[in-house]
Amino acid sequence: MIEASNIRAGYGDGPDILQDISMTASAREIVTILGPNGCGKSTLLKTVAGFVRPRGGAIRINGEGAETVPIHEKVRHYGVGYVPQTDNVFRTMTVTENLLMGARDLSRDTRNERFEALMTQYPTLANKRRRKASALSGGERQILSLARALMAGPRILLLDEPSAGLSPAMMHDVFEAIGRIRDAQDMCILMVEQNAYEALSISDRAYVLSLGKVALTARSADLLNDPAMERLYLGGDPDA
Ligand SMILES: Nc1ncnc2c1ncn2[C@@H]1O[C@H](COP(=O)(O)OP(=O)(O)OP(=O)(O)O)[C@@H](O)[C@H]1O
Ligand SMILES: [Mg+2]
Structure with missing residues (x-):
């Protein structure tokens, strides 16, 4: 379980990108983060993952204070899997090699x-298991990136726009796969998405960010029926 309280974070000596973010995500739950470009969605995921150290606030993972724990520790100790927004597969390696890279610490059998x-x-x-990752389409590389994170057997999965660049059919497959992962493996999934409707339809709860703050949080089903959702999602004034 992830519990972030009053997170403030930014880059270098730049301004606070996250100004006061509080959110939670539990086991067997998919939580979606929505919001306009540049509002800090990826920064929030990077902060939870341990790439960005918060300037203030607390991040607890499975009840333990983890705001200063770097990513490699989070992977090992808390079972955090992180799939970044920009595709991060090793292009000169094959699909199989990329997947095996995701499980270096495991026994051969597992x-x-x-x-x-x-x-x-x-x-x-x-x-395409013997193909080099460079020979995959962008969408296939996204799936490889997700599958590589799954190789490590994570208990918490952080997904930054898993459907970016996918065709509608492939997008559907990826969302369906994410839903199945939650159900089959009791996973806690925190996902950033631009495809709000698809994401909400498989997720349990959502947070809509605006200007570094949580503008709205609700159950996904309620948000899907909320006429204000689109305005918020597109970055309009929440009070308009
Ligand atoms: N490595 C970085 N160094 C400095 N500033 C950064 C860095 N990464 C992001 N930012 C800035 O932080 C702000 C939020 O960026 P972030 O990537 O978190 O937004 P986002 O909500 O994920 O946007 P998008 O929907 O376009 O992916 C932006 O103003 C961006 O320019
Ligand atoms: Mg982003």
Whole structure:
């Protein structure tokens, strides 16, 4: 479980990008972060992941204070998996090699087992397992990036725009896969998305950010039925 309280964060000596963010995400829950470009969604995920150290506030993971814990510790100790917004696969390595990279610390048996399970789950990757990642489409690389995070067997998954650049059909597959991961593995998933409707339809709760603050938080189902949602999501004035 992730609990962020009154997070303030920014880059270098620049201004606060996150001004006062509080949010939670529990096991077996998908929480979506929405908001206009540049409002700080990725910064929030990077802060939870441990790439950006907060200037103020607290981040608790599974009840332990974790605001100063760097990413590699978060992966090992808390089972955090992070899939960044910009694709981060190793282009000169094959699909198989990329996936095995995601599970370097595991036993051979566990690694093979997870690898085979992912091959079944993602036929696109299975068919191209010997191809170099550079020969995949942008969407296929997104899926590879997600699958690589899953190889480590995370308990908390941070996804930054998992559907970016995907065709509608592939986007549907990826969202469906994310929903299944939550249900099958009791995972806590914190996801940033631009495709608000798709994201809300598989998620449990959502936070809409605006100018570094939480403008609105609600159950996803309620937000889907809220006429103000689109205005907020597009960055309009929440009080308008
Ligand atoms: N590494 C960085 N160094 C300095 N400023 C940064 C850095 N990364 C992001 N920013 C700034 O922080 C602000 C928020 O960026 P962030 O990437 O968190 O937004 P976002 O909500 O994820 O946007 P998008 O929807 O475009 O992905 C922006 O003004 C951006 O210019
Ligand atoms: Mg972003």
